[in-house]
Amino acid sequence: MMSKLLIRKYKKWITPLVLVPMVALTACSGDDGKNGDDGESGDINIAISSAKSLQAEIEKVTIDESLQVSFEFYLSNANGVAVSGLADVASISTLGAGIAKLGVQQRRVRPLNEADSATVVTTAETDLSPQWTSYINNVVEPGDVADNDLEEGWDKHKGTQWQASIESDCKEACIEAIGNGLYRYTFSQPLDSYSNIDGINTEYNVENIHRVYLELMPFSDADISTMLVNTTFDFDPTTGVSASAEDTRVLLTAEQSCYRCHTNDLSADNRLLMHGNKRFDYEGCVMCHTSYSGDPETGVSIGMASLVHKIHKSDYLVIGYNGSVHDYSDLTYPGDMHQCQQCHIEDGAPQANFYQYPGQETCLSCHEKYAPDTWNGTAVGLFHDRDAFPDAWAMSCSGCHPDSHNPLGSAIFHNATVSVTDSLIEQYQFALTDSVVDEAQDTLTATLTFNQLSTNPDADPAIDNLWLVASGNPQQDVMPENNGQRKVWDLVSSSEDITLIRESSVVTVTINNAGVADLGLNTTGTLYAKVMVCGDKLTGLAASCEALETESSIVLAEVPADAAIPLTTNVELYTELVNNQKCIACHDEQFHQRVNEAHSKISTPANGATCGACHSPQVATTLADGSCQSCHTNDMVKYMNATRKHTPGDASIKSFRTINNSLGYRELVHSLHANTRTTKGYTGSEREAMTYPASANDCRACHDEGQLQMDTLAAQDSVIVAARDATLSGQVSEYSPTVAVCASCHNTEASWAAHAESFGGVFQQDASSGAIYQPGDESCQTCHGEGKSLGIDVMHGLN
Template sequence: MKTKPHILWLALLSLNFGILAGCSDDNDNDNNPVDPTPPVSDVGVDISEATTLSAQIEAVNIDDKTQASVDFYLSNANGVAVIGLDKLDSIATLGVGIAKLGQPQPLLPNKDAVADYNTKDQMAEGKEWISYINNEVAPGSGAGTKAATEWQASIETSCKLDCIENLGSGHYRYTFSKALNGYSQFEGLDTSYDANATTRIYLELLPSSDSDVTKKLINITYDFVPATGAVAKADEGRQLIDPQQSCYRCHTADLGDTEHRLLMHGGKRFNFEGCVMCHTTYSGDPETGNPIDMATLVHKIHQADYKIVGHGGSMHDYSGVNYPGEIADCQSCHISDAATQAAQYYIPGNNSCLSCHKDKISQAPNTWNGTAASLFHDRELFPNAWANSCAGCHPDSNNPKGASLIHDQLLQTRSSIKDLYGMSLSAVTLDTDSLTAAIDFNKLNTFPAQNNAIKALWLVVNGKPDELTRPANNGQHKLWDISKDSSATRGMLPSDQVSLSMDGSKLTATISDVNTADFGTPAAAVVKAKMIVCANHNTMTAVNCDSDEADTQVEVMSANALDLTGANASRAIVADESKCQACHDSEMQQRIVDAHTLAGSAATNANFAPGNDKCGSCHNPVSATALTDGSCNSCHNNDTVAYMGADIYHTAGADHIKSFRTANNTLNYREMVHSLHAGTRTVKGMGAPRDETTYPQSAANCQACHDAGQLDFAGLKKENSQLVATVGATADGQVTELSPTVATCAGCHSKVADWAGHAREFGGVVEDNASAGRIYKAGDETCYYCHAEGQAYGVIKLHKEASQK
């Protein structure tokens, strides 16, 4: 079976035949017969001189004895043939695998239970890859209490050059060392050759151990159907995710990032579609007894609930992983229509189902045989699924989503609530003693106070946080609950401070006793509306907040933001919200509630009530409207640590700065985010334990969060300095002053003393004893001349170079 012949190769072969024919002597034909096989003609760049490598599988042949061979073309990045592979003395990595697409196979310890279930239930099952090359592996060093002999899918890696044949001009043939039916066969594991099954070839190649993996490491796959010789059609394969949209939205695809790249098995494998050929349903870790199929591996790693011993007896413990998204949101990774078989994750599988339902496994009866079928057929453990009969797990024409109908309920609930309660701001007016805002609802036309599903409707105002002289009390950040009528009690707010009126779908709120000076520059403020709606994720509807059915809350933000003059808000955005959501997803706001709520008892609830200017405006999680719109750094600003521990009115003072609030523990939003993602933060925070962040990219990759043009330092040039605790401080009030750019860098580069001299040469301030007050004057730093984006030593350029060292 041949497919996709390379044109250059055919041309060269034709030329060779022509030369032989032209030079032949008819009179000598009988005595000197021409060899029908022309000599190999090698034209191209030698592999020892090639700076890049690329490969393309062009043909696969499986004969009637199931002997398989793979023809591939090796070239450089420009498509020029690379010759000499077969003449190397040795090769670091050359592996080839072959697998068929078939019914999921069981783990060895559970093969009888799963096989028994499969004979009874012929409902929809997704197909899985089954390798023709497998091993039975006994536990080795590091074996635990659940150790057991396991099957493991594999590829052929030992034959290397012995299996390579040079076909000429960059074309090579790899012939497997055995026929497919000659590899180990195991009872209960169906590895019989199936010519009608979609079959995948995997090829990995790296010429030498010191080859640059970013330019020379090859991982490719090729899907075909042996019976027809055709390349497999899209609907004949199995691709459930698009790694670029799923894995690499958080992880890096840069193989040059040696610390964070997804390059596995000794630095030679990164191709996801190659990984799934060995990480199959039936492959297990013999030392722990844990499955190593891709679903279990990925699901449980992201739940911080996975350990395997792995090759060489080394333990891999992922209990320290902190996934920053909603683990129950399947579509964070299984994105609809992103891959050809994206919808196949709807089909339940033994290992994939068990990989997440740890709580149900702990409740399983003693008769449980270890399979998903036995567990999920318990109607008391899974009443919601059984409410839809068999279709609660197995997709059918009535419910094509199967169990994913339940998995997606939270996502669908949020989506439908946001659609129903969507809103926008149409007007904002700030007078000398009042603030008026008009909110237009998309579909709601009843007074919010009459809707018992609305828990709160906040009008949030965020003044400019980097004002050199901010309003007293950090008062530029305020919020009011405007969901209730004027007679409602609002914590410590006067009941007559807010008046409301409703005209059709427009709600107008007027807030009196507002001091215009509280907000700093009106045109620099950001005004948004934020609604909290109670819902039930099973029915995916809004419900009474006081009812037992209210099991989730949905945050609905206004579609737009205005400033205090009524114009569209125009505050400079210095980070990309969509990039934050790529890892944290769109519901990050809802998961930071516990981290910010200081109202731990009824006695403190009054002080921390939302809308209470004393504490509640800042110390309430409902105040944040997005991660990058300024609402977070309205509180988390240059002077925040000076407010900590001050009196209830937050009179700022350096003597209040805690001794542990050093440069990499400041609460200014920018430095806080940097230190969290860089892993330089040194305290747990707020007296409660906080897990270390497991950021999956290099902290030096500025573009993971920032778009082009956002790092011009324009804002930094105008900011005030920061007062932070002196390194090694033993008492509150021992403070150091850092100019704004210095403070920004210190979030990651926490050993400030090592580079303070350089900063001072260009106007930066590192004043170890700042007890006498600030000495820095805004604008004195000239760091941006060299380090702003696009400059000779711009931050993006420097950090990129640093991450590749």
């Protein structure tokens, strides 16, 4: 590909010897549907009317003595070929620009009554983190709201607010062409001519780093995914050129943070594209979503930190354009909101650690709900209550405001659980290094090699559980009772059947009366292990688990073995079909707490006991290694809601356990993430519907390339669940394995059931007389396996 520099500098007077290869290179310019043409001056470019993609790079900003600002930008297609003709477009659909300075945080006037207002004090001098202040701001008043179904009191804090903004009306009058693909945008007013609002310091200071923002969409019918431009440029006003990374403010990168769960595909329905499908660039967002901006109808902050925190806490109601209501109370967040580094990734951006510095709206976004009735509405009025925050005040001011004594500030408390967990993982990390099954002696012997171990695991007060899980063949001709092909032992339970022998950091475990015949070992068998360890958030050290129920500072951390291993030398371990790191990207490392909570919501009809009371779901090691699937098998619903201790039987399948409420792992995960899962079956109340921030058909959000070949799927047993129209227990239907996976999302069966059945599939077959599917009958993978002409990757638009 020809470099941008060559494309921009190329002239007709270049010698023929050079001309031929350069034209050849230009002819390879990719997906624009038209090669770069020579303009009148000989420059290579493409007309904006023919361009299929756009990108812009701001190169220089000029602020003259009258404070008139202009910036130059290079407009090109995705291959760097200059795009001409923007200044000649009669009516540009979208063209906006903003400018902000980086300096002392500006305070938002929170809606208070007159008596409270007298107690408000500013603490700007303690805010070490600089913030963006826009030169373009508006005073906004509450307007009419379109939704009349809001709960009473939603508008109790309504009132006049400030809002940072950009200019978007100037368009063609503010832009001029100055070269091949080069344009100059000149703001419509000098900096000191925009609205001067008391309380917002918009005085120009040449010593402040500044940022300009450009948004551009030339035509209303252009493809948003390739033609919408959002870009920013941080610069030093003394030179007009790019500011150094250490002098600006970039707290996170969207690729590392936002796009781990959300999609960066602007063509997707669930894209992060806001404000009339105009804006997606995070660094542009923060120029308007400033610390002082608020929503007049509700009185809530629209500062970026407060907005993001409260949305992910499902605690945000804001009124948008034309009185439209945006209510995020139903949003579900799959991570831990106390774990700051879910989004604020260490070293992920130049100012990644700035999140440690307190800001009024940032801190109140979570802590406001704990405020007493007498609270005056300010951060000072809340956090200076020594009785309410004794741990922070024990550290004096540095309990919130970072200094040399505590450079983390309040982050030392927010990250305490993560910090002690990381310490415990490092201390108790171990590997499964050997496994031997002796069916004649009915024993299982395993070797656990720890990085460091100073005492026997059963004598260590910091170890709550040391789980060992053996998962055998889930498709035996005669299944053992109670899902018995899966065995679970707590190695520190003092059972007479368990022997531990330690030599330095190596522990040999022997389990007698192991029931290994139930494992049904044939081709697959997997051994998992995990230690549950207690730690103290205050000290960051391991602590006795006896204080787990009485001391709030004691937390329980999970430390899985480095990897699962085969149960014996002649079988293979479970083949991972999901990338666990992709699961962690949204769900975080410490997912077991939410797994336990999910299991505890379901009660058995007999005595109200929860599933977790017996099954200890915290034995799962990762979301992808088969440890979850070892329990959530194809026929798990047979073992649920039975009349006698999970004795298997189709008659026990409740009427709500349809394919979209199955407990098989594949169908469970797919229906949850596609939001096609029914919410019935929970004692007391129905489960809330889940929101998923990516496209449900984006298999790559979970699966790596090569994990969708479907080569072993057809060989599994069919799935027996309740019929879709079932009203009584035992009214059951059968789905062949591939069909079951597809049906968990694609529940418009009339459009594809006949096709599946013609290739050996079984779809919603009456199973009252038993299953008819024979493992191996499906041939779906012949056409739909990954890499095939009609592969699932092709059908889902992944290629």
